[in-house]
Amino acid sequence: MSKTKILDEGKGELLGWHDPDENREWVLEHKSRELKDKRMTPKEAVAQFVKDGSFIASGGFGHIRVSMSVIYEMIRQKKRHLVMAGKTAVHDLDILIGSGVVDRVEVAYCFGHELRGLSPAGRRAVETGRCKVVAETSNAGYQWRFLAGMMGVPFIPTRNLLGTDTFKHSSAKVIEDPFSGKPICLVPAAYPDVAFIHTHRCDMHGNAQIDGIIIEDFELARCARTLIVTTEEIIDNDKIRNEPWKTTIPFFYVDAVVEMPYGSHPCQMPYLYFFDEDHIGAWLKMSKSEEGVKEYFDKYVYGVNDFEEYLEVAGGIKMLNRLKRVENLREQMTAPWMKRSE
């Protein structure tokens, strides 16, 4: 039999990969199959599961359906040297870098805010070396790292990344496909130490429903070694069982359940509330300087005890009601960044 020939190898750091058998042992030892009550506060979840140096991944889409209560809590608890999966990382990553929690990242999409422009805090950190890019990949590249992890296989063959510098700085390899004989890219499995995913509703065991697009959360929920599910609303287990086809994440993947209404603010929660563009715009403006960054975190994280107090400081019910109207197309959006000239 001929030996598999590696045609090319990326030189990016291989983050969060484990031998599939080693991961099975880890699952056997750490993941309970018991339908138990997993409810806890963000404070408890972060203290128990997020360790300095952890490889973390945020669900949703960077500024859409993000577990902001967990993110602010990691900042408040001054977690350090976290490595983040930069799979369309937007506001989530920006404030985690700005606050000094994350200092390494594997990049698919980072340091930008889509239409709002580039991230002053994230770019400053990466351009001064305070935050290090350990590997490059693409969105599908990251997505399929999670898929391989979820499947319990060491890699997934793909046809992207090929021929580019993105590949050269990735952790992928190219081999000759034994079936077609063509070069094929192998993206390695990823098993984040901790993932946090915000959902529309969930029972106390962690059976969770997501309305709208799932993005990468089907795969991320299943490959993460520890999963914190945050939710707008805790519902009865009966409601889950009445419509089981709506369960995107079943309980046995879930380690903690955190109920947090408006828990994605200032990011969007589809069907419920729009982006708080005033808040995100203020962050983008303040984060142009280190003093502004400090001022932001003093006000919104260190100056309050928890996420509910943060919501009050950020504008309270009046602000939240407006975001609900904008999301439901009953009021037009406005944003400070729209006023700037081209």
Added chain:
Amino acid sequence: MAKEMKYTEPELLACTASRILENKKSVFVGTGLPMIAAMLAQKTHAPELFIIFEAGGLGPQMPVLPISVGDSRTFHRAVAASSMHDVMSASQSGYVDFGFLGAAQLDPYGNINTTMIGPYEEHKTRLPGSGGANDVGSFSQRTIIIMRQDKRKFVEKVDFLTTPGYLSGPGAREKAGLPKNTGPYRVITQLGVYGFNPDTKRMYLISLHRGVNLEDAKANSSFAFEVSDKLEVTEPPTEKEVRILHEEIDPVGIVLRK
């Protein structure tokens, strides 16, 4: 003769891009001008254009311009709200006719840089990276690039090859293992529209926008490009298109700032 329409640069780019899209085809779009162009095509010549978003929105009827490719507007009245794995798999399997990308730098083979300006190790000017661009550029049957052109952006060699165009030339995509018969199709800039020579896989100019000279286009590129024998003048935006852009697609001026 019709009176001379006044229009802005983003309006011109959006209208020009929109006309390249075809009815009853699928298009994978990114944030900003690509979204606007696709929405405009739907409201004009291509009502059955099937719009696809990387985060899972399939065939939406967008009420207003989304500000993100994962925003809830990208699956408003969609035929499906699915997932990135689903969308990327469909792309890899050949279901995407047009892909729509931007670029910070572009080389004559349509290779795109959106990762960084300057040497990689120095990390001097960091940009967001591939996002879904490498995937779109790898999988789409025909990729359209919208960007501003100048000597720093149209370069002989990109500082970082984020997304594959025709790589080093004819046959290079296939040799690298990328799907067959895919690659860049058009490049739309503020000065003109470029295509790719099927033999050399290099860019060539196919039309100049109204009021632009060939010298302007050449002066704003660091590489030499061929010019079509049948060099055309791009059809300028119509009053109707500009009205749709402002009244129906981006009324608050998210991209088409007033």
